[in-house]
Amino acid sequence: REVLDWEISLIEKLGVEIKTGIKVGKDISLNELRKQFDAVFIGVGSGRGKKMGIPGEDLKSVYTAISFLMKANVDYVDDMLAPDVDIELPRNKKVAVIGGGFTAADCMYTSIRLGNETHLVYRRTRDTSSARQEEWDHLAEEGAILHWLTQPIEVIGNEKGEVVGLKCIKMELVPDEKGGRPKPVEVPGSEHIIECDAVIMAVGQGDNPLAYKDVEGLNIDKWNNLSTVDKKFRTNVEGIFAGGDVVNGGDTVVVAIRHGRDAAESIHEYLMTKEWKYGEE
Numbered sequence: 324r325e326v327l328d329w330e331i332s333l334i335e336k337l338g339v340e341i342k343t344g345i346k347v348g349k350d351i352s353l354n355e356l357r358k359q360f361d362a363v364f365i366g367v368g369s370g371r372g373k374k375m376g377i378p379g380e381d382l383k384s385v386y387t388a389i390s391f392l393m394k395a396n397v398d399y400v401d402d403m404l405a406p407d408v409d410i411e412l413p414r415n416k417k418v419a420v421i422g423g424g425f426t427a428a429d430c431m432y433t434s435i436r437l438g439n440e441t442h443l444v445y446r447r448t449r450d451t452s453s454a455r456q457e458e459w460d461h462l463a464e465e466g467a468i469l470h471w472l473t474q475p476i477e478v479i480g481n482e483k484g485e486v487v488g489l490k491c492i493k494m495e496l497v498p499d500e501k502g503g504r505p506k507p508v509e510v511p512g513s514e515h516i517i518e519c520d521a522v523i524m525a526v527g528q529g530d531n532p533l534a535y536k537d538v539e540g541l542n543i544d545k546w547n548n549l550s551t552v553d554k555k556f557r558t559n560v561e562g563i564f565a566g567g568d569v570v571n572g573g574d575t576v577v578v579a580i581r582h583g584r585d586a587a588e589s590i591h592e593y594l595m596t597k598e599w600k601y602g603e604e
């Protein structure tokens with residue numbers, strides 16, 4: 324966090340004015356910003372927390388990964404980034420984390436450090452998960468309980484509406500006919516319940532088009548992202564650039580930073596020439 328503060332202070336020293344706490348698309352529209360600025364860069368990410376769509380997931384102690392991680396890190400959940408803002412962190416309880424990627428791993432570490440008995444529930448195997456293999460070793464060392472080839476099908480609640488378990492079914496992997504990743508399929512009759520008091524769903528993030536959905540004529544792809552930018556991070560609407568997760572749907576920090584740097588050069592070029600050559604090199 325100190326490193327981050329230092330980096331932000333360097334940006335401020337360059338003369339950048341930073342306005343926080345403003346939701347574009349709510350507090351101010353992108354069209355309004357376009358009137359005030361010659362160029363606008365959209366870097367709003369693609370990180371809205373989402374759930375799986377299984378029965379019981381609206382119970383009180385079922386969280387999206389984004390809500391859980393925001394609450395644990397900054398004690399605040401932004402309604403722009405997650406649907407479940409009013410959450411209470413589980414401590415010294417039993418928690419089930421659903422997913423097999425880096426976000427699931429982050430939730431596991433955070434949950435363990437809050438004192439919870441923490442279970443990972445993932446429908447594929449360890450080898451076919453998308454997180455680095457070391458993550459699972461580190462988590463096992465910290466006491467995580469890992470359930471591979473296990474698919475949640477329902478969150479079970481009691482009469483008070485509290486979570487008491489996660490109903491799951493065992494899976495097996497079958498080869499993909501098209502040569503892709505092996506596919507998980509259900510093993511009939513293998514339903515079972517993992518006891519828990521809270522469930523965290525780390526099953527990927529959804530779109531967050533609040534900032535740009537009202538811009539007339541802007542090409543938005545079927546995932547509500549801006550993947551149609553050209554190689555210079557220009558959108559099809561003059562003066563609007565975009566980069567990072569909002570363009571690639573979710574990748575890494577270094578890729579987002581690279582997009583930002585390359586887009587800055589491209590913005591400079593546009594401000595110097597005032598020519599909009601969308602699609603050209």
Ligand SMILES: Cc1cc2nc3c(=O)[nH]c(=O)nc-3n(C[C@H](O)[C@H](O)[C@H](O)COP(=O)(O)OP(=O)(O)OC[C@H]3O[C@@H](n4cnc5c(N)ncnc54)[C@H](O)[C@@H]3O)c2cc1C
Pocket residue numbers: 345346347348366367368369370388392403404425426429528531533534566567568569573574575576577579
């Ligand atoms: C749990 C988790 C773990 C991850 N771990 C790693 C990792 O270990 N290594 C790695 O390289 N990558 C990791 N990633 C991916 C990485 O975080 C992203 O690829 C990267 O942050 C994308 O940068 P970005 O600037 O495009 O978007 P973001 O970092 O998502 O930033 C977007 C910003 O825009 C703001 N915003 C959104 N909408 C609006 C609006 N309408 N108005 C105003 N502001 C808005 C958001 O509040 C946010 O501050 C992880 C992601 C998650 C969710």
